[in-house]
Structures are given as structure tokens and as C-alpha cells.
Amino acid sequence: MSASLALDRLRIVLCETSHPGNIGAAARAMKTMGLRHLLLVSPKVFPAPEATALATGAADLLSEAQVCATLEEALAGTVLAVAMTARERELSAVASNLAEAAREAVAWTVRGQVALVFGTEMSGLSNEQVLRCQRLAHIPTDPQFSSLNLAAAVQVACYELRRMALGEVPPAPRGFAPASSEEIEALHSHAQKALIDLGFLNPARPRRLMPRLRRMFARARLEQEEVNILRGILAAIDVLVRRAGAGQPRN
Amino acid sequence: MSASLALDRLRIVLCETSHPGNIGAAARAMKTMGLRHLLLVSPKVFPAPEATALATGAADLLSEAQVCATLEEALAGTVLAVAMTARERELSAVASNLAEAAREAVAWTVRGQVALVFGTEMSGLSNEQVLRCQRLAHIPTDPQFSSLNLAAAVQVACYELRRMALGEVPPAPRGFAPASSEEIEALHSHAQKALIDLGFLNPARPRRLMPRLRRMFARARLEQEEVNILRGILAAIDVLVRRAGAGQPRN
Structure with a gap:
């Protein structure tokens, strides 16, 4: 399934939000x-x-947002609901972290609609609301200061959902044409000769100079244009060197 | 190394931020x-x-925040700086995604201080600022709507840094002592002067030579010993040059 189809099957559910600005910022984050x-x-x-002011370019999500009387209504038609929580909970010992939950949520989009459910700014989700969900997940914050803003929590959650939907396939390295091994070898030969002419490399006692330069340029993974420079x-x-009539080592 | 020690070696650098509220929200996110x-x-x-209002419980980070005149000053003493960018950039084709960049940033904390650098709300980082960093990273947003709020970008980045610090602790980058940003700047100044003396760089028409060299050496993440060489x-x-009595450009 394509990433965009998976993302289109995800819902963000905000319960009893106090500040409309957070709804707008959450829409933008989504x-x-x-x-x-x-x-x-x-x-x-x-x-x-x-809400509209903080949504900036995401006002369309606000106008399409569905206002529900109950969480049950908001979860209608979902195949999986994940309760997002910061607090430890007596009832639900098996909270997964966000990355695991996002992976599972995206996997379930193959079967249908999936919801991530967020509680109020002050007290999060009630135990009853958590029990309406099949999963419980927390965003791993610093235990000393776990005060994530609601929109910030939605941002981080949507980031993880997108990351999982796109798959952890690393993008192909982009950029300019990489230099060929022949071009790199020719560069090293030229450099060696020039460093001898400069009196910087003593061929009788080369130490580790050329291998070190090789290692440095290897890390950079040189491009054709860079070899040309x-x-x-x-x-x-x-x-x-010719103009200076040099050529003999300095020492 | 412990996760908290790794996190303590990370800096968030905000360049020329317009809205103080974003600074406060970024502090809270951090x-x-x-x-x-x-x-x-x-x-x-x-x-x-x-700023203080939006920082809520993170006002201590604001009072300890260091205000710098230049990016160079903010990067002093770092062993790695990651430029955060949303735009495509001509010179810097090799942007990694946030997860890869966070992994590398945390790995480098074993060697010293590491910075993540964010630009302005309107236009991000300048090309010159990007060239002061050794890495370029983007947060993978929807290409149709990539308008991440600054504090939201900081939130997502700090989430990934924490995830990497807590998680699969990446192997420390091996090798010798990394060059400091001061040593690298001194190298670039010296190189520029030498290339002018060689007649290879025309100061009246520098084209993109120095930025290209910067980009190449940034990819290599130079070591102290390499800078010395x-x-x-x-x-x-x-x-x-002195021996040849040269100094004038060839053309």
C-alpha cells in the first residue's frame, strides 16, 4: 500500500480540548x-x-473536521484505536512507546481506519476513554519534565506515523556525479607527485601521508566536479613549481 | 555513555528568530x-x-540561554554541526533525513559538543550558514505542505535525538580527534589565501570555489591531524609562492 493511502486512513482524535489554538496548531502539525x-x-x-489563526495553511482540515459528542462516535469504523498517554496507568500496564505504536498503527491501515486518541491539555484521557482503545502508547519524554504541549504531541505522533508509512527505506544518495575509481586514483597519483615537488612529501620517508589523505577523501565520497577542482x-x-625552479625536497 | 550525558552535549541553535514566542516554545520542546x-x-x-510565557516550566532554559552575535560563535567548541533545512539546496545535495542525522549527532556526542542549527521562521538558514555546518538534515514533511512551525521542528528534532540517545546506542564514530570549528575556519581562511596566491582563485571572480571546498571537507568531517596535514x-x-616571487593571478 502506498504511503499516502496509509496516511489517509489515519485519524487524529482530540478529546475535550480546552484551547482552540491547540486544535489549530494540531491541524497544521497533521x-x-x-x-x-x-x-x-x-x-x-x-x-x-x-483555531483558524494557528492552523495557518491547514484551515481546510479544520473545516472538514468532524465534531463528535462521544469518543465512541469518533472511533466508529476504526479497526484500531491507540490511546496516547503521558501518565502511568494502573489499568493499562502494557503501554508501548510511540515508535512501536506508530508502526502498528500504520500496519493496521491495510485493514481499515486507525485512530490516535489524545486527551485534554490538563489531565489527558480518562480511564474510561483509554478503555475504549485497543492500544496505549506514550511519547518518551524526560520524566523530570514531561509537559508536552498538545499540539507538540500531535506533531511528534504524526511525524512517527509518516516515518513509518514511508518506511525506513533510506533515500537513495542524491547529488552530483560521483567520481569513478579511475578518477580518484589519478587524483591520488597527481597529488603524490605535487606533494613531492612541493617538498612536503619525502619519497624516501613517506610515513603515512598518502594513506591518510586517501582515508580523508574516501570519507568525503568525492564527486567528479570536486576531483576536477x-x-x-x-x-x-x-x-x-616550474616557475620557482624547485623540485628538490626542502629537507 | 549514558543517555542523559549524550543529551547534555547537544545544543539547539536558533538563528535570527523573529518571534520570541517561538523561542519559548522551543525551550519547552527541548x-x-x-x-x-x-x-x-x-x-x-x-x-x-x-518567550517566558510559552516556555511554561522551561523558563530555566531561557535564563541560561546563550545569546551570540554570529553562528560561528554559537558553534565554537562543537565537533559536529547539523543544519536543519526544509528547502532543496543546490550546493548541498546530500541532506540526510532527521532520523539518520539524529543518530549521527548522538553518536558524535561521545567526542564532544554537537549542535543542531535552525534558521528563521520565514526563510530558514542562509547558504552561508549551511556551509558553516558539516551536515544537512531535513524533517520529512509532506511536499504539498511543508510549513513546519519552528518550535514544532525543534520538538520533532529533540524527540528523535532523545529516541536515539535512549535507544539503539549507535557505535561511537571511531578515529582520531575531530577538528574543532575554530580549526576548520582557520583552515578555510588559510586555503583561501593560498589559492589566491597560487592564481587559482580570483578574488574578483571567486565563483563557487570556496563553498564547494567547504562542502567537500564538511562531508569528510575533518580530524585534527588532517587539518594539520x-x-x-x-x-x-x-x-x-615566496620563492617563485609569484602572487599575481595567472589570468
């Missing part, structure tokens, strides 16, 4: 990560100018 | 993930009541 479906369970104030610098050294 | 060191390069307004080569060029 949209940056390619999620569209926002459901609001009994929001204190909605719609609200503050370096060869140009070496050619300028050649010219100068 | 503290939830266990990061403490905030550096502000030429903030428009700071300190500011709006390169400075030695440059010094040998200086000697030769």
Missing part, C-alpha cells in the same frame, strides 16, 4: 505530515478564530 | 526531551515576556 482526518470530541470552543589546484602547484 | 543548551544567534527580541601543505605552498 497536515505537514500528510494526515488529513481530524475528529474533535466535545471541544470546549470550536470553531474559533484562534582538486586537479586544478594541483596543476596550479605544478606551474608554480 | 526540556520535554531532556535537552538543556539553547543558543540564540541575533534573536530579534530576547528576552521577552512572550592540510595546513602543512598550504604552508609549503606559501614557501613556494
Whole structure:
């Protein structure tokens, strides 16, 4: 299944949100990560100018947002619901961390709609709300200061959902044309000759100079254009060496 | 190394932030993930009541925040700096995604201080600022709507840093002592002078030569010993230039 189809099957459910600005910021957070479906369970104030202001370019998600009377209504038609929580909970000892939960949530989109459920700014989800969900997940914050803003929690959760939906396939290395091994070898030969002419490399006692340069350039994974620049610098050294009538080592 | 020690070696650098509220929200985002060191390069307004209000319980990070005149100052003493960017960039084709960058950043904390660098709300980092960093990373957003709020970007980045610090602790990068940002800047200054003396760099028409060299050496993440070798080569060029009585551009 494509990443965008998976993301289109994810819902963000916000329960009894107090501050409409958080609803707007959550919509923006969702949209940056390619999620569209926002459901609001009994929001204190909605719609609200503050929500629209903080949504910036994501006002479309707000106008399409579904306002529900109960969490049950918001979860209708889902195949999996994940309760997001910061607190330790007596009833639900088996909380997974966000990354695991996001992986499972995305996996379940193959079967249907999946919801991530967030509680109020002050006290999170009630135990009853948690029990309506099949999973419990927490965002691993510093135990000394776990005060994640609601929209920040939605942002981090949507980031993980997108990361999982796109798969951990590392992108192909982009950029300019990599230098061929022949070009790199020619560079090293040229550099060796120029360093001898400069009196910097003593062929009778080369120590580890060339291997060290090799190692440094290997880490950089040189591009063709960069080899051309370096060869140009070496050619300028050649010219100068001839002009100076040098060639003998300094020491 | 423990997770908390790794997190204590991470800096968040915000460049020329326009809205003090974003600075406060970024401080809160950092503290939830266990990061403490905030550096502000030429903030428009700071300190500011709006910053303190949005920091909520993280006002201590604001009062300890270091205000710097330049990015160079904010990066002093770091062994790795990661430029956070949303835009595609001509020169810096090799952007990694956030997860890869966070993994590398945490790995480098074994060697010293590491910085994540964020640009302005409107236009991000300048190309010159990006070139002061050794890595470039982007948060994978929806290409249709990539408008991440600054504090949201800091939140997601700090989440990944914490996840990596707590998690699969990456193997420490091996090798010799990494060069400091000061040593690397001194290398670039020396190189620029030597290339002008060689007649390879025309100061009246520098084109993109120095930025390209910066980018190449940034990828290599230079070691102290390598900087010493390169400075030695440059010094040998200086000697030769004097001997040849050169100094004028070739063309």
C-alpha cells in the first residue's frame, strides 16, 4: 500500500480540548505530515478564530473536521484505536512507546481506519476513554519534565506515523556525479607527485601521508566536479613549481 | 555513555528568530526531551515576556540561554554541526533525513559538543550558514505542505535525538580527534589565501570555489591531524609562492 493511502486512513482524535489554538496548531502539525482526518470530541470552543489563526495553511482540515459528542462516535469504523498517554496507568500496564505504536498503527491501515486518541491539555484521557482503545502508547519524554504541549504531541505522533508509512527505506544518495575509481586514483597519483615537488612529501620517508589523505577523501565520497577542482589546484602547484625552479625536497 | 550525558552535549541553535514566542516554545520542546543548551544567534527580541510565557516550566532554559552575535560563535567548541533545512539546496545535495542525522549527532556526542542549527521562521538558514555546518538534515514533511512551525521542528528534532540517545546506542564514530570549528575556519581562511596566491582563485571572480571546498571537507568531517596535514601543505605552498616571487593571478 502506498504511503499516502496509509496516511489517509489515519485519524487524529482530540478529546475535550480546552484551547482552540491547540486544535489549530494540531491541524497544521497533521497536515505537514500528510494526515488529513481530524475528529474533535466535545471541544470546549470550536470553531474559533484562534483555531483558524494557528492552523495557518491547514484551515481546510479544520473545516472538514468532524465534531463528535462521544469518543465512541469518533472511533466508529476504526479497526484500531491507540490511546496516547503521558501518565502511568494502573489499568493499562502494557503501554508501548510511540515508535512501536506508530508502526502498528500504520500496519493496521491495510485493514481499515486507525485512530490516535489524545486527551485534554490538563489531565489527558480518562480511564474510561483509554478503555475504549485497543492500544496505549506514550511519547518518551524526560520524566523530570514531561509537559508536552498538545499540539507538540500531535506533531511528534504524526511525524512517527509518516516515518513509518514511508518506511525506513533510506533515500537513495542524491547529488552530483560521483567520481569513478579511475578518477580518484589519478587524483591520488597527481597529488603524490605535487606533494613531492612541493617538498612536503619525502619519497624516501613517506610515513603515512598518502594513506591518510586517501582515508580523508574516501570519507568525503568525492564527486567528479570536486576531483576536477582538486586537479586544478594541483596543476596550479605544478606551474608554480616550474616557475620557482624547485623540485628538490626542502629537507 | 549514558543517555542523559549524550543529551547534555547537544545544543539547539536558533538563528535570527523573529518571534520570541517561538523561542519559548522551543525551550519547552527541548526540556520535554531532556535537552538543556539553547543558543540564540541575533534573536530579534530576547528576552521577552512572550518567550517566558510559552516556555511554561522551561523558563530555566531561557535564563541560561546563550545569546551570540554570529553562528560561528554559537558553534565554537562543537565537533559536529547539523543544519536543519526544509528547502532543496543546490550546493548541498546530500541532506540526510532527521532520523539518520539524529543518530549521527548522538553518536558524535561521545567526542564532544554537537549542535543542531535552525534558521528563521520565514526563510530558514542562509547558504552561508549551511556551509558553516558539516551536515544537512531535513524533517520529512509532506511536499504539498511543508510549513513546519519552528518550535514544532525543534520538538520533532529533540524527540528523535532523545529516541536515539535512549535507544539503539549507535557505535561511537571511531578515529582520531575531530577538528574543532575554530580549526576548520582557520583552515578555510588559510586555503583561501593560498589559492589566491597560487592564481587559482580570483578574488574578483571567486565563483563557487570556496563553498564547494567547504562542502567537500564538511562531508569528510575533518580530524585534527588532517587539518594539520592540510595546513602543512598550504604552508609549503606559501614557501613556494615566496620563492617563485609569484602572487599575481595567472589570468
